[in-house]
Amino acid sequence: xxxxxxxxxxxxxxxxxxxxxxxxxxxxxxxxxxxxxxxxxxxxxxxxxxxxxxxxxxxxxxxxxxxxxxxxxxxxxxxxxxxxxxxxxxxxxxxxxxxxxxxxxxxxxxxxxxxxxxxxxxxxxxxxxxxxxxxxxxxxxxxxxxxxxxxxxxxxxxxxxxxxxxxxxxxxxxxxxxxxxxxxxxxxxxxxxxxxxxxxxxxxxxxxxxxxxxxxxxxxxxxxxxxxxxxxxxxxxxxxxxxxxxxxxxxxxxxxxxxxxxxxxxxxxxxxxxxxxxxxxxxxxxxxxxxxxxxxxxxxxxxxxxxxxxxxxxxxxxxxxxxxxxxxxxxxxxxxxxxxxxxxxxxxxxxxxxxxxxxxxxxxxxxxxxxxxxxxxxxxxxxxxxxxxxxxxxxxxxxxxxxxxxxxxxxxxxxxxxxxxxxxxxxxxxxxxxxxxxxxxxxxxxxxxxxxxxxxxxxxxxxxxxxxx
Numbered sequence: 001x002x003x004x005x006x007x008x009x010x011x012x013x014x015x016x017x018x019x020x021x022x023x024x025x026x027x028x029x030x031x032x033x034x035x036x037x038x039x040x041x042x043x044x045x046x047x048x049x050x051x052x053x054x055x056x057x058x059x060x061x062x063x064x065x066x067x068x069x070x071x072x073x074x075x076x077x078x079x080x081x082x083x084x085x086x087x088x089x090x091x092x093x094x095x096x097x098x099x100x101x102x103x104x105x106x107x108x109x110x111x112x113x114x115x116x117x118x119x120x121x122x123x124x125x126x127x128x129x130x131x132x133x134x135x136x137x138x139x140x141x142x143x144x145x146x147x148x149x150x151x152x153x154x155x156x157x158x159x160x161x162x163x164x165x166x167x168x169x170x171x172x173x174x175x176x177x178x179x180x181x182x183x184x185x186x187x188x189x190x191x192x193x194x195x196x197x198x199x200x201x202x203x204x205x206x207x208x209x210x211x212x213x214x215x216x217x218x219x220x221x222x223x224x225x226x227x228x229x230x231x232x233x234x235x236x237x238x239x240x241x242x243x244x245x246x247x248x249x250x251x252x253x254x255x256x257x258x259x260x261x262x263x264x265x266x267x268x269x270x271x272x273x274x275x276x277x278x279x280x281x282x283x284x285x286x287x288x289x290x291x292x293x294x295x296x297x298x299x300x301x302x303x304x305x306x307x308x309x310x311x312x313x314x315x316x317x318x319x320x321x322x323x324x325x326x327x328x329x330x331x332x333x334x335x336x337x338x339x340x341x342x343x344x345x346x347x348x349x350x351x352x353x354x355x356x357x358x359x360x361x362x363x364x365x366x367x368x369x370x371x372x373x374x375x376x377x378x379x380x381x382x383x384x385x386x387x388x389x390x391x392x393x394x395x396x397x398x399x400x401x402x403x404x405x406x407x408x409x410x411x412x413x414x415x416x417x418x419x420x421x422x423x424x425x426x427x428x429x430x431x432x433x434x435x436x437x438x439x440x441x442x443x444x445x446x447x448x449x450x451x452x453x454x455x456x457x458x459x460x461x462x463x464x465x466x467x468x469x
Contacts, residue, residue, distance in 0.1 A: 328418030
């Protein structure tokens with residue numbers, strides 16, 4: 001057993017002399033003094049700065065001395081040491097199993113200079129008109145790197161295409177760029193709203209929306225371009241007959257509904273509708289008066305004349321006059337509960353209502369039409385044109401809910417047990433697609449319904465028409 005131990009000890013000495021901490025006598029029973037020194041104890045871990053060691057045995061240099069790095073037990077080649085890894089390194093000199101004291105070298109990290117990335121803008125305030133432009137420049141340590149940089153709008157999480165920015169949205173935009181992972185300064189650009197130029201509108205108005213068809217009763221027309229009166233310089237004409245009016249007044253002996261427009265400076269005006277009524281019929285049927293229709297009360301809102309043609313529709317041989325009445329009540333309902341095209345494209349509400357209830361899958365799915373029809377035989381949901389005539393009468397041609405006539409007619413309706421008109425959207429019987437309907441905003445002519453879906457809930461008021469002789 002003792003022999004085995006000695007063999008193991010010899011093997012250990014041969015395999016790892018560094019592990020031997022004691023300076024045991026050599027076979028010649030001589031002891032050696034080993035010393036290790038360094039010209040510096042701190043270096044930069046830049047792979048260039050080095051430390052130079054001096055190893056001596058009994059005070060003299062000896063080429064058999066080895067310098068060992070204790071961190072990984074590696075033998076130093078030569079007597080200098082460099083590194084690119086910061087840290088503490090321990091060294092010893094070893095000669096014939098004798099070793100020096102430990103020398104510690106500290107390698108400090110090299111501070112890598114951070115690139116100076118700068119974002120520059122030629123302006124920080126622009127107009128939000130899609131033309132006023134900000135141009136950015138990116139420099140890295142003073143060198144122009146704009147073509148290589150990516151500029152980001154932080155608060156919109158968007159990247160610019162190129163180095164310029166325009167917008168039509170008013171607000172603040174914050175920009176930044178990065179180059180090789182280094183972030184630049186931030187720049188805030190303020191875009192201010194631009195007031196759109198006010199476009200002049202050509203409008204036409206009339207002092208009367210109803211005249212007697214006696215050739216003497218006249219409606220006087222006014223044409224405005226913005227706020228400028230251009231009546232004298234305008235061409236005022238009747239759409240149905242193409243007649244150009246010479247003195248801005250209109251009269252006729254033919255009872256009918258006339259649409260009148262004006263042209264000025266290459267523009268076409270809005271229109272006015274003038275109803276010319278039979279004076280004899282007016283004594284019996286006056287617009288704005290209450291009438292009883294088979295036990296159901298209503299108010300006359302229009303008397304319209306429609307041409308009668310010969311068999312081949314080449315000549316007008318007469319005129320049929322019709323009186324239109326609206327119901328005293330109204331109801332908030334859906335136009336329909338299904339999206340189905342019902343062929344409701346005419347300007348006859350009675351025809352449309354019939355088609356709606358006939359072509360739809362079930363009358364119960366058309367609440368507004370069914371409610372109107374429940375007023376009695378002949379009652380219907382008015383067409384877009386018929387609803388506009390109602391709107392004209394209610395506002396006395398002003399087409400504005402604040403018109404004095406609205407309050408006058410509403411008072412009359414309420415006094416006779418009815419429900420007043422409301423400032424809201426009213427259903428017409430005209431559909432424009434499987435899911436959309438034409439509505440009229442009983443508010444003013446600048447308001448348009450943006451969601452005229454059939455299954456929305458809007459207001460219905462029933463109408464009735466009858467022929468008068």
